[in-house]
Amino acid sequence: MKRLIMMIFSMLVLFFTANMNMSLPLHAASDISKFEKEVKGILKSVSPSIVKVVAENHRKYVATGIAVERNHVVSNIMVIRQRYRDIYIETVDGNKLPARVVGKDNNSSLILLKTNKRSLTPIRWARTYDVGDWVAVVGVFYKKFPAIYQGMVSSASDEELILNAPVAPGSSGSAVVNKKGELVGMVRGRFGFAFSPDYTYKDHSSEILIQGFRNKNQNLCYAVPAKKVNRITDDLKKYGKVRRGWLGVLLTQGKDGVKITYVTRKSPADTAGLRKDDEVLKVDGKSVRKPSEVSKIIKGLKPHQEVKMELLREKEPKSVVVVIGEAKPRRSVWAALGGKEGDVEIRELPEFRESLPKLENYIFRLGASRTLGVDLMALTPELANEFNVKEGTGLMISKVYKNTAAEKAGFRPSDIIVKAGNKKIKTNSDLRKVLNELEDDETVDIQVYRKGKLMKISVVPDKDKKASFWFDRFRDTMKDIKIRVDDQKQLELDAEEQLRKQKEKLKEIREKYLEEAKLAKQKALENYKKYLKDAELAKQKELEKYKQVIEKMRQEQEKMKKEMEKLKQLLEKQEKKKKEKEKSPPTGGA
Missing domain, CATH: 2.30.42.10 (PDZ domain)
Structure with missing residues (x-):
């Protein structure tokens, strides 16, 4: 009997377990189907506002753009870092519209494009967002357009967002949207290379060959918050630049x-x-x-x-x-070429500055025997190709100091030294060796590229008496390096600062909670005392009222008693009269 009961119990357990296991996949499938519908809905609502931005000049450079007005598109500056002949946007339905650059901002890597036709659908803007929010990234993803992939807001501030989302070729400029299809931000680049060009594109067999930088954080990316995008695009539309x-x-x-x-x-x-x-x-x-x-x-x-x-x-x-x-914008190479001679410093190479190593390309001189009076930067193969330097190597002058041999001889910022005397110049040590081999007041012929043309400049280098001057320059440059190194540590400091602020915030919340609890307790005690006081007053009022009623009833009783007394006296009088009348003899009659 016991065996039979155990067998029946086991069969019932197996039956219910099987039913539960069968129902779980059904719920999971339902959830997945619901999520797919939501994602497709987001893609459908956002796609009309997303465009592909293409710049061409024997090569193609591609990025994603976001329509912010009927004829204005915001995108990533990466797409115009190289020289281009034509630039256009392509909508999701395949229409290609010629465009022109209205303004750009190197600091945020944003550009604003304008088309002649007012046929675009502006994107809707999100009002709020927070860390941990689910987001979708819509834009170009490899060869797919439009494409959508999901992520999460890992870190958020007024200046930048860090997303747990991958970055693919063409993703720069993609729209980061919430579940309502509202713009939360715009993708700037992969985390770790946020200030570098994300990808280079080449024509290869009628297709785009993609080359990109790789790092350990391929699934994290930077994004510009929507409010900042809106603020910058307003300035670019009004002034063609961001006024800071x-x-x-x-x-x-x-x-x-x-x-x-x-x-x-x-x-x-x-x-x-x-x-x-x-x-x-x-x-x-x-x-x-x-x-x-x-x-x-x-x-x-x-x-x-x-x-x-x-x-x-x-x-x-x-x-x-x-x-x-x-704030004045940093001068580009092309602006410096047309500028004044002398103490002009090239602050920025817009096409290549971000892709250059931070320190390796900067060369410093300390007390050289002979010098020209310039700051030099080693020419990379990319820069050599950009400036049409056939030799492929050389030294670019980034600054010409006043009252030096270089200024007197006519050197200018952005001149590229390729030869000194009969020796090809590849590094700063090559030039220093040539100069130190000269006799006092000996002239040396230096070949430079200026605006793409090769020319010769004769110069008598300065002597060693200006060693202290170079030391000052070296010390100033080291200060600049320290600032840059400090900037590299800024993320760690910001993280520590953010942690400190969070601790302070938690402390404030705790103190606020304790204060509120104390106030609530005091208020409850005061309310209880007030309740007791009010209850006592109500009790006294009721007693007073009861006393008044009793007194009134007593007065009414006294009054009734008096009335009864009067009535009694009246009845007694009447009774007395009646008796007297009965006792009196009747009066005579006939």
Whole structure:
């Protein structure tokens, strides 16, 4: 009997388990089907606002674009880093529309394109987003267009988003959207190479050959937040550039705040009375602890905007109102070529600066026996090809110092030295060796490329007496290197700062919770006391009312008693009269 019961029980368990296992895949399949419908819905709603941006010049350079107005598209600057002959956009239905660049911003890697036809569908903008939000990236993905893939917001700030999403060729400029199909941000590039061109494209057998940089974070990417994209595109449309604030100071970390180490003459800071060694505590009401925080606030302000700065000067607090200036864009090679001779420094090579190694291409000289008075940068094969240098190597002049042999001889920034005397120049040591072999006041012929043409310049190099001058230059350059190294560490510092802020926020939340709990307890106690007081008052009122009713009833009883007494007396009188009447003899009669 026991065996029979156990067998029946086992069969029932197996039956219910089988039914449960059969039902689980059905639910999973239903969830997957629902998710697929949502993704397809997002792709369908967003696709009309997504375009492919193509720049051509015997090669093709491709990126994704987002329609922000009926005839305006925002995209990634990567697509125009190389020289191009034609640029156009291609919609999802295959229409190709010629376009032109309205404005560009190297700092954010955004460009704004305009078409003649007002036929585009502007994308909708998201109002909010948060870390952990699910997002979809819509754009060019390898050869697929439009393509969609999913990710998550891993980190978020006003300046950048970090997404847990892959970046593929053509993905730069892709739209990052939420479940409603609203724009959260725009893909800038892969994490770790956010400030480098993402991919290079070549024509190969009528197809696009894709070459890209690889790193360990292939599934993370940077994106520009939607609010920042909107703000930048507005400036690009109005001015063709982004107008950023400029203060005119050099900053370093101080004891109490951010220390000013240098004030540029006739700058907004100089006009407002800021001085060297002032320590900045607050800018526009916001506390600052690092130079990068000051820079971020200033760049976010508009030119001619007034801002209040609180600082310490010789340990005394001081407030200063500064009228912010406009930051000038860094000069490109082409602008420098048409500029004045002499002390002109090339600050940026827009086509290649980001792809160059940070330090390897910079060469410094310390107390050379003979020198020209220039700063040099080793020419990479890419730069040699760009500037049509047949030799393939050389030294590019990035700065010509005043009152030096180079300035007197007529050298200019962006001149490319390929030969000195009879020796080909590949490195700075090659040039230094040629110069040091010269006799005093001996002239050397130096061949340079200028605007693509080879020319010869004769020069008598300066002597060793300016060694201290070069040392100063080397020291200044080392300061620049330190700043760059500090920038490389900024991510770690920002992470630590973010952790510190989170801890402070948690502490504030805890203190706020304890304070609110204390207030709630006090309020509850006060309410209880008030309740007891009100109850006592109500009780007293009821008693008083009850007493009044009793008194009234007593008065009514007294009144009734008196009335009864009167009635009794009246009845007694009547009874007495009746008796007297009965006793009296009747009066005579006939």
